[in-house]
Amino acid sequence: MPHRQVSQQEQADRQERGSAAAALGRRRFLTVTAAAAALAFATDLPGSAQAAEVDARRAVKSDPFTLGVASGDPLPGSVVLWTRLAPQPYETGGGLPRARIAVRWEIAHDSRFRRIVRRGTATAHPEFDHAVHVEAGGLAPDRVYYYRFRAGTWLSPVGRTRTAPAAGADLNELRLAAVSCQAYHDGYYTAHRHLAEEDVDLVFHLGDYLYEYAVDAHGGARRYTDRELPAHFNKETVTLEDYRLRYALYKSDPDLRAAHAAHPFLVAWDDHETENNYAGDIPEDGGSPQDFLLRRAAAYRAYWENQPLRRPQRPTGPDMRLYRRLRFGRLVQFDILDTRQYRSDQAYGDGAHHPGPESEDPSRTMTGAAQERWLIDGWRASDTVWNVVPQQVTFCERRTNSTPDYKVSMDAWDGYPASRERLLAGAESAGIENLMVLTGDVHKGYAYDIKRDFGDQKSRTMGTEIVATSITSGKDGQDKPADWDAYTGANPHMRFYNGRRGYVTVRLGKREGRADFRTVTAVTKPGAPVTTAASFVTEVGNQGLRRV
Template identity: 50%
Template sequence: MSHPTTPGPVNRRSILLGGAAALGTTAVGGSALADGMSRRGAGTGRLVDPFTLGVASGDPLPGGVVLWTRLAPEPTAEDGKGGMPDRTVPVRWEVAEDETFTKIVQRGIAEAAPELGHSVHVEVDGLRPGAEYFYRFRVGDELSPAGRTRTAPAPGTLGELTMCFASCSHYGAGYFTAYRRMAEDEPGLILHLGDYQYEYPSSEDDVRTVLGPETRTLANYRQRHAQYKTDPDLQLAHATAPWLVVWDDHEAENNWADETPEEPQENWMKRRAAAFRAYYENMPLRSTSRPQGPDMQLYRRIQWGGLANFHMLDTRQYRHDQACGDGYNVECPERFAPNRSITGDRQEQWILDGFANTSARWDVLGQQVFFSQLDLTPGSGEGYNVDAWDGYVANRDRIAHAMGNSKVRNGVVLTGDVHRHWAAEIKDSHEHPDSRPVGTEFVTTSITSSGDGSDDTNRDVLDDNPHVKFYADRRGYVRTKFSGSRLRADYRVLPYVTRKGARTETAATFVVEDGDPTLHRA
């Protein structure tokens, strides 16, 4: 693979949005991937295009960031080894201030070991706060795509941040066009709130074929993650900005709750350990999140200067099993039990401590399932999704009350899971509809899950939930802009995902003014 030098200045957008002709193999996008795959040979005894899964960065701090790649010349091999030999491979990495890598500020060597699927997690330190950087990897003569990242601003800094968040990307349900459109927005940060991949095997309704059986073993999970990572639209989104990731259920198995799987099965905890290990191997996470068997420290707090605290939650690993048989749209007195928890006691206290000690302009919970109360039964009856916070009412109300009665200046909850766009005002107590709002909730639809969607307005449910201000049944993501004076949220939608090439439009925009926890439609 040749690595031509680039004559003259290069437009930043060209490197990130497919400028392969200008930058050769350093460009991000589908061209370098396709070229490498066409050149892959068998039996040569050497690595050929080991970077088929792209690059990523994540968990930015004021002085550094995590840089990620995983070597896989045969990415979807059934054994989960990606065509790699059973030995450690040295990987060179470098970080530059410019996209042509003429101003390299750091470089080093990391080891890609078979024990972690030949993944690399480089925790770079000593960078400037609030700065943009470019990074890449090299194995032998093979050069990875380039990625763009940035460090968090210095403590106390306000400024502005464009941040996009997403959820629920089922490979078989459609094309990941929304990831590409997200990258085209050039955000400074991306949050993924769960269901990054799905455990199911392919079905006759799938738009794209999912490889392998239902994921149960480490090899299964590695193969599934690798198939997703070969998608050029997803690769582009990863290479555009640092990510903060948390899981929901499908990264392991649908609707799991701590040590309880959806259906009784042998070796659930062994399966969970395999899912956690593959998740770590394939995400730009710090070593503090490296799993220990079936346990993994995923909840964490990232400070974006003085502008925002991102409290990234884990609502799966510590929750009590869902109440009332894990029903949907059901009446369920059990959901009010005061000891029921979706966070676990330790994580709840961690959240409350974060609220008590914050000095940020915006405190943001990045989490998985619907936080606000949502009565799903139109008319006089009531019905709730007990897989969401409605199944853990006391836990939810303690956190909502603390949001409105602590040092939190502006409380925001970001949510995924439900494959629909929603916007809501969070009440101090949802059992008392006249109680004051203490924060706002923005729920993103899915990237692909549930297919193209419809123009249904869900008017009956909205009428029964006056604190809920918006609903849309299309695929897409949410684009936000944080500043010292306001938060703007644009609900981005695609008309279809079962075909390639859809463009995005904004279905609705809401503004939250500093100090006013209500939604204003722009």
């Protein structure tokens, strides 16, 4: 949805607020909404006044593992293991008493747990909606492990995970998948079921894990006839309880649970985990940034509770450090970005618009200054073959047509060209030779050559951008969208454009990288097969996509 039109002075005021959001957001949140903030997000944490502990055998009377298990953020010697106890997932509190519950965990070399490597006990705190985050350490690098949880007499499904290779490991290849945009009300998670069966080492979720929009009693496009969803899902998420319940709805899906149980996930949000097209502390349709930060705090907390993230990612009020770096041997460095929390407000509203003085203002930022420095400094220090940037919105230029009055998306990097230029210049000065950007957001599959100057197609190709289509958002889609001719004609660096649902698998090796666009024919009914719509390779030291 587009922003309302605002005056130049209001746009200037918004930009000033947006640029200061990262520095002032926490202070503003605590001072302006201090009473509500303290009640909801400061005092309601495990601590000296934490809830009493109850015996799980008495408190947990039915299966508490309805939301499955997950793992994520693998390091050479550790990985995060996640679950959340919720015997009644569609009820506030998951049907559990407001009390601490001990949860035992095990990690083993085999799926039958005959060779257990580590075990321990974690606490499911009611303050975190009985979510459990275990940072399981003492593991060997680059190893497959199996894990499970136990609460009382109940045993969780078995999950499979993998640690990262040692920092100096000489890897021949790494296999990953990228997914995004899984609106529950737009269809079934058939693509996740196929993803669970892929032979990949890890999965990147690039945003819009959930949507804040209402889901009706019949599950929207899922058209449930055998059951009805509770009425409280049929409204937009605003409060902490709203977001918690929405995660319960999404994670109750068996196909999503299967994908999480099969592979470690590295997650990053986009906008819908909070609100469509928000920018920093600026909500979609105007209104008070102070009030919006309270909503953002609720969304960020529920996000951390429901994802396999480490303690440094745990939010403080409306702030959460989600950008982070992981290294996989000497082959790949991953720099995961957050393009929502620190960005300037969108220029000219948040829809499509011709570039102009407002969008081309050199002070505008997509990442914020601190994250921008962190990324470029990380490139300068990198000695890996590949440098991969998983992030949210389209990085390459994407013109709507070939006419002089073409438009570009103000919500993507096209609306922040100075910010993009600083990153391209930083990559160039750092000597980055094999750059790959992984993107979600647009509900389409794209493959781009990243040009040093998109206005000059003869300029250096600095890397590739691989855009994963949605899991469900946009419903079934089509192979060749109506604007296919216009987009491919206006953007010679665009090598592929497809409108089906699915995901991307990527294999990175010492000589080349390969991307396979995996699509399904339908999501408005379950069970569609998966096929490869197209495959591309790019050579190490000679970037540029070639279809195979």
